[in-house]
Amino acid sequence: MEKSTIKAIKERFHTGNINEEWLSHLRQDGRKGVQQLIRSYERQQAKAQELKNKFLHMTRYEQHGYANGKRLIAGVDEVGRGPLAGPVVAAAVILPEDINLLGLDDSKQLSEVARNKFYSLIKQQAVCYGIAVVGNEKIDQVNIYEAAKLAMHEALGQLDPRPDHVLADAVPLTGLPCSSEAIIKGDAKSISIAAASVLAKVYRDELMKEIHHSYPAFDFASNMGYGTRNHMEALKRQGASPFHRRSFAPVREVLQR
Structure with a gap:
């Protein structure tokens, strides 16, 4: 088989027209540039698989709910408990069962650019979402923990359709009209809570700006x-x-x- 130019090989990698037979043939090509392209491709594939694995791992609470007959599972999270100024903001979101947001994570682990990208994607693809703001005066009246719970309840109350199960980040929520569970570090363990954390974080940051x-x-x-x-x-x-x-x-x- 005649050797392709490195430019042509690079273009084929770029277009994604790749199969194992072609890769096997390339691995026999001794040109340094070709081997560099193969290594780069394999690194990209490994990273993509890592993102898929992480995403699947972060859907396990949702999958457990679906297996138990739940269909509208909401994630809820708040941001802004620690600052000395500004409101506490909570977001609640119901994602479709077939959502595919590879790379979504706890908002604290994402760059501002990534958060803004996911903020738009989540709003576009969510079944529904709600965002609630509780200001500093209310925080001073009831304390920050109660204010955070109030914001979470308000965000959940905005959801239409209503959830039949709620996943909350760390904070146990009472008085809900459906089942719920509090997950410690839930924004790093549940894709729905992670989505809520991004909505709340980006919204609050814009308020502070x-x-x-x-x-x-x-x-x-x-x-x-x-x-x-x-x-x-x-x-x-x-x-x-x-x-x-x-x-x-x-x-x-x-x-x-």
Whole structure:
């Protein structure tokens, strides 16, 4: 068989017109460039298989629910429990059973670019989703844990159709009209919770960027309300903004000085 040029081989890899017979023939080709192309292809294949395996692993809670007759399984998660300023945001989402979002993960493990990509894909492909915001004043009234639960309940309440089972990230939710389970580190174990974490994270980040325009000294667009050094220095210098959580010790201590 006549040898193809390396350019032609590269183009064939690019188009995906590949079979084992052709690869077996290429492996006998001693040209360095050809062997580099094969290694690159094999690395890509291994990475793709790793993503598939991870995705399958992250659907095990959903698959267990489907096997038990559940058809509308919602994942719910919240973000923003730790910051000194801004709201806590929760999202709930029901994904179709045949969803295929390879690479989706806990929002904290994704780059901003990846989160934004999945944010759009999830909204496009979800059966339904809901996003709820509980502001800093309510957080100060009821405490952050209760505020987070309130946001999760509100996000679930927006779902239409209603779920027949709920997977929640770590927080046990009571009073739901369907079965539920709390999964420790669920955003890394359940694809539905991971999807909810992305929706909540991107939505909250955008809110903090908007707040930044009114209070740029606190650099909310970068720190998202967390107590970074620059944030704390601005807090001590300027006092609290209307979006600071006054029940949180670092803010309270500054206000008492």
